[in-house]
Amino acid sequence: MNVASPQSLKALAKLAEAFPGDFLLTAEGDLERYSRDWSGDHVSRPLAVARPRTAEDVAALVRHCRQERIPLVPQGGLTGLVGAAVAAPGGGELVVSLERMNAVRSVSPIDFAMVVEAGCILEDAKHAAEKHDCVLPITFGAQGSCRIGGNVATNAGGFNVLRYGMTRDLVLGLEVVLADGRIWNGLKVLRKDNRGYDLKQLFIGSEGTLGIVTAASLKLFPKPTQVEVALVGLRSVEDAMLLFARARRECSDLLTAFELILREGIEVALRARPDFTDPMDAPYPVYVLIETSAAGRVDLRALLEGCLAEADDLVADAVMASGKAQADRLWLFRETMVERQGNGRRYLRTDVSVPISRLAELVDQGVAAVRGRYPEALALAYGHVGDGNVHMNVIPPADLSLQQTEDLFHGAEALIFDVVDRLGGSISAEHGIGRVKQKAFVERADPVALDLAMRLKNVLDPGHLLSSGRIFPSLPGASDE
The missing domain is CATH 3.30.70.2190 (Alpha-Beta Plaits)
Known part of the structure; x- marks a missing residue:
């Protein structure tokens, strides 16, 4: 269990005073379900859990946390697999659960668009679209529990990317609470809008590091008959x-x-x-x-x-x-x-992509490499052929010790990533980076791209209070504001 520092406990007391009632959860029993993700691999107790109902609530919370230097991490359905939405170890990070912001604000079958709040469960949004003979095509196994804000923040993929594209391709506009507590209202349903920078793209796939998505307008399509x-x-x-x-x-x-x-x-x-x-x-x-x-x-x-x-x-x-x-x-x-596939045990999950023309090489070489080095493990490969994305997973034997399992995971991942690198691919096709893939990402990142990303972080979140340590390590050069 994480133990909060005296400074964190003092900050928590101020939070409870500023946001009374059921806005803030602090009891150990109440925090349990916000402390672990769907995989069960990432477990960490937050300082507390805030449950806002509106974007204005989120903005007020962010302003307070900025003043008190309390780090925040937005949280949706906890179906991510890279440790991005679980509180960082140490007990000092406040989880902002968007579960209460779950409304479908509007559905327009003429615009073929809908506006939904970040806490809306994906399956609920899909059902709302279907009532208007439309389809929201974001589709994957976790759609019954994942939430729209998380889909946007991770640029979720899924089964239908071949035809409809990633979540990024389906977002028309966003409402975002910035790190300084302002609300950027970029919600719109326009299909063509060439007025300068497309700011929404900054927040899609940013894993909560640049702002907190509170609502999204999304493309719809005719419902298949x-x-x-x-x-x-x-x-x-x-x-x-x-x-x-x-x-x-x-x-x-x-x-x-x-x-x-x-x-x-x-x-x-x-x-x-x-x-x-x-x-x-x-x-x-x-x-x-x-x-x-x-x-x-x-x-x-x-x-x-x-x-x-x-x-x-x-x-x-x-x-x-x-x-x-x-x-x-x-x-x-x-x-x-x-x-x-894991039969209730931990297993190595990878989520890689290569040019579609090289996918057969990826599968053949990756599986052969893992089976050659670890014949006692079960190597599985499956995925989305149409977008070059394969999940190459490794299930260890049940009798391995914890250290032996970790060694196998590290070695097998290195083998798979080596094949991905040779084929000009990506170590993360749709799951994101989070904390789990941070080291591998930074090692492979283009220096100019990494520098630009760090500059964006420093400009939009100079205090490094939003999802710090996700995607890249806590960055140098943060200002004290």
Whole structure:
């Protein structure tokens, strides 16, 4: 347990005096659920948890904390995997939970846009859009608990990036509380606005280090009236990439997802779910889960069937879902694999990307390197073929000691990152940097890019009170204001 310093306790007393009632949580039992993230790997008790209801509440809190030099970290649904939203060790950091700021302010089916508060759960926002025959296309496994502010702050990805882009591509405007306590109202639903700098881009993906996002206006799209899903068995990752290139051309922008799963991932799902049966008559080294969707009158099923039939030189076998229930079951193979791969134990998570044309090299070389060095571990690779993003994870044997496990994680990550570096890729495709990937990020960062990032931090948060130590270490040159 972290122990707050006398100075922090004094600051906490002033906070409680300035913000009475249920605004501030300080009891040990109340802080528990704000002290660990979804993975369970990052646990740290905050000084306290503030729960504002409005942007004005957040602004008042930031001004007070600036005056009292209390460090802050904004927190959403705690589904991130890089330790960005959990309080830093030491007990002196105040968590700002945005869970009470959860309103859907507006939905416009004519503008194809919606305005939602940062604490709105992604799935709730998606349901609100669907009531207007629209779709908010940000989609991933944690959508039932992650929150819009966190999606924006981490530039979340997911299954549908192939068609709709990252969260950055879907944000039309933001409302942000700055480190000096001012509110920047950049909320708008304009599709074209060329009035100088696009300031919202500073805060998207900044992981709470430059400001606290309190609301966002987001792009919507027509709700699909048809969805077709197929699971395809292939002989190699190279064949999967060739199939992707054909499907991308044949199905064009109707291709919504193209997910890669190695055989080992299918076996994880089969072991976890006794009610599952092997999806095909024979096992294959590689599978892809393909989804197409459309809102128009195109014969979508015939389009996907024709695409797969013409690729019979690549496709070893395929299962086309006969309806929504079977489509959901095919997707469940992937979801179950992700949820159960660690079997309740810690495992190494990586989230890397390379140019799409080099993805087969990444998977083949990365998996081979890990299995060659650590044959006793389970190396899994799966991910989003259409955007070059692969999750390469390593599950250690159950009988390893804590130190042996840490050594394996460090060594396996170095092997994977070495392959990524050789192929001109990124060590973080969608999870962000946080505290976990900070060292690896700084080691690889272009000096000019790092200098610019540090200058931005010093200008927008000169006191370094917002999410300090995330992305890069606590920076030199902070002013005392």
